[in-house]
Amino acid sequence: MTTVLVAGATGSLGSLIVKNLLERGADVRALVRGPSKDKLPTHPRLTPYVGDLTDGAAALQPLVDGVEVVVSAVQGGPEIIIDGQRELLRAAERAGVHRMIPSDFSINLHGYGYGINVLSDLRRRFADEFDSSTVARTSVSIGAFPEYFLADVHEILDPVAGTFSIWGDGTRPIDITTIPDTAAYTAAIALDPKTAGREVHVVGQQLSMLELRNEVEAASGRRWKLVRKGTLRDLRAEIARRQFTASSMFEYLALQYQIAMFDGTASLRDVRNADYPDVLPTSVTAYLAGSGAAHFAVPEENWRQDEWPTAV
Incomplete structure (x- = not known):
C-alpha cells in the first residue's frame, strides 16, 4: 500500500486529492495548518499532521519518513511556491522519498519562456530544484480550471x-479541466510509478x-x-x-x-488521458x-x- 503525503490538504484541490487517494486505497498523511485540521474527514487511512512549509526541512522530515510520494497542493507567492516547497523537497530528500508532485496544476508551463506569466515563473524556478535532487519530479498539467x-x-x-x-x-x-477531475487524475498519477521524472498532461x-x-x-x-x-x-x-x-x-x-x-x-502536449x-x-x-x-x-x-x- 502506497503512503502519500499531501500538503495543502484542506484546500479546494488538495481536499479532493486526499479523497481520491483514499478511494484508491492509499495511506494518506495530510499536512495542514492548525486552524484547518478540523476540516479533514475522519478515515482509518488518513493521518493529519499540523505544520507549515515554513517550519523548515528538519521539522518536516518526520512527517515524510516512510512516505513514497509527496503531493503539494499549496498556493501562494514565492515564499510558498519556491521557499516553502523547497523545504518540503529537502525534507523528502532526507527521508528517501521517491517522488514529488509540485503544485503546478496549470497550463503547459514549459511551452513559453520567462517573463510571460508571474506564477509560471515561480513554478519553473522551483522545478529547477529537482535538477540536483534525489527526488523525482512529476508535474501535472491540466490547462485551465x-x-x-x-x-x-x-x-x-x-x-x-x-x-x-x-x-x-x-x-x-x-x-x-475541472478541479474535481484534476484531483482524480492527480491521485492516479501519484500512484503510478511510471510518472517519475515526467511531465504528465491530462485534460x-x-x-x-x-x-x-x-x-x-x-x-x-x-x-x-x-x-x-x-x-x-x-x-x-x-x-x-x-x-x-x-x-x-x-x-x-x-x-x-x-x-x-x-x-x-x-x-x-502528449495528453495521457488513456493512461x-x-x-x-x-x-x-x-x-x-x-x-x-x-x-x-x-x-x-x-x-x-x-x-x-x-x-x-
Whole structure:
C-alpha cells in the first residue's frame, strides 16, 4: 500500500486529492495548518499532521519518513511556491522519498519562456530544484480550471451585460479541466510509478473560445453578445499597459494566462488521458449544467484582487 503525503490538504484541490487517494486505497498523511485540521474527514487511512512549509526541512522530515510520494497542493507567492516547497523537497530528500508532485496544476508551463506569466515563473524556478535532487519530479498539467476561467477574474463572462469577450479570433483549441477531475487524475498519477521524472498532461476537454461560447449559450438558455476585444497583439499591449499602471499583479495575471493559451504556446502536449481510463473527465456541457451554472448569475461580490488564485 502506497503512503502519500499531501500538503495543502484542506484546500479546494488538495481536499479532493486526499479523497481520491483514499478511494484508491492509499495511506494518506495530510499536512495542514492548525486552524484547518478540523476540516479533514475522519478515515482509518488518513493521518493529519499540523505544520507549515515554513517550519523548515528538519521539522518536516518526520512527517515524510516512510512516505513514497509527496503531493503539494499549496498556493501562494514565492515564499510558498519556491521557499516553502523547497523545504518540503529537502525534507523528502532526507527521508528517501521517491517522488514529488509540485503544485503546478496549470497550463503547459514549459511551452513559453520567462517573463510571460508571474506564477509560471515561480513554478519553473522551483522545478529547477529537482535538477540536483534525489527526488523525482512529476508535474501535472491540466490547462485551465473552468471554475476560475469563467469567473469574473478572467473578464470573459459578464452576466450583467450579457457579453462573452474574447481576444484573437477565438478558433484555437484551449485546454479545460475541472478541479474535481484534476484531483482524480492527480491521485492516479501519484500512484503510478511510471510518472517519475515526467511531465504528465491530462485534460478534461479541448475546445475553442467560440465553441465555449456556444456551450455557455446552450447551457444558460440565453444569448451572450460576442465582444471581440482585439488581436493577440492588442492583448499583449493591454498586459503591458496594466503592468505599468497596476497597483497589484492581480490586475493583469489572468490576461497573462490568456495570452499563452490563445497563442498556443501553453497548449498541452502528449495528453495521457488513456493512461488513466478509470478517470472519466467532465465535459464542459456537464460542468455548465451543474455547478458551473453559477457563472450565469450576477455575483454577490467581486473577486478580491489580493487573493492568490488556485491556478488558471
